[in-house]
Amino acid sequence: MNPKIEMTAVHEALKVAEHRSFRRAAEALGVCQSSISKRVRKLEDLLGVDLFDRHHAGAKVTDAGRQFFAHIKMAIDHFDAAVSSAGRAGRVEKGSVKIGIVSSLASGFLPELLRRYSAEHPEIDVSVVEGPPSENLERLRAEHLDIVFVMGQPSERDCGTARLWSERVFVVLPDTHALCGKDAIDWEDLTTEHFILTRSEVGVMVRDYVIRRLAAVHQRPDVRQTPVARDTLVHLVGLGQGISLMNEAIVAMPFPHVSFRPIAGNSDLVPFSGVWLLRNSNQALRRFISLARALAKTRDQTSNSTARVSETQTGL
8 A cells, every 4th residue: 555545544545435434433433523634635635536525414425435445445354354364374274283193093092183183174185194104204304204103202403392101012913823812912922933024214223222122131033124015014923923012003903813911010112202493493292292292291191090099909
């Protein structure tokens, strides 16, 4: 808009057009009629056209005035839409969050977080990409992802990190295996077993984990890595080609001819963390992180409360 034109004059001219009278417009706005008349006349002088035909009964909008007010109303509608859109984005009523995962969404913390976030912010588009941790972290730094969930609690430059949940380690067994008769399995039970793992980045981490845990019981493990996806690996276990290890999120998925048994005790817990770029100003992401922290705190409190009840009941 021409910087010489005052929005007050435009607003008052609109009121005059609405009421078809300078007097009634002044009464509606609670200002002096002469002031409105002077400002509207100045506006007309700047525009070089008459907006109104003035007469004793009121004011009639001219043809030039109709065109002017039509454009002004359209501009105001666009302005209101821009303000409303910005407000919704600030209140996280619209936007998107792009998430990278390595774990299954079958059960556990992450699917609960996604369900709650979608319920609280139904207009936010949440997309999920599954991939190796290193690739997801590269996507994060390239700003193709807003947040990634990884095992452990990595220290990444220019990134925020929050440890959010832990999952138990489960042994994947053929359903005919003798160890299926146990409710939980000790590492000593696995010293003579043949492990099959994927060749993925996560598979390498699991292999190192198996080697480290069996070394504690003075056993060198029999491990073979195969170039298959996680789900295919579980089916290979069902075919009797060996046993494997998985985090507990996958336990909720139905697989034929296999059984899942947890490692005994509480020492075999895999921590998971969220990682995001500190410079990311996405308000939808900020709300997502806030909800994740709150959910993690609630789950920790529930877990601690359950543990105290268990100790009381068992007399420990």
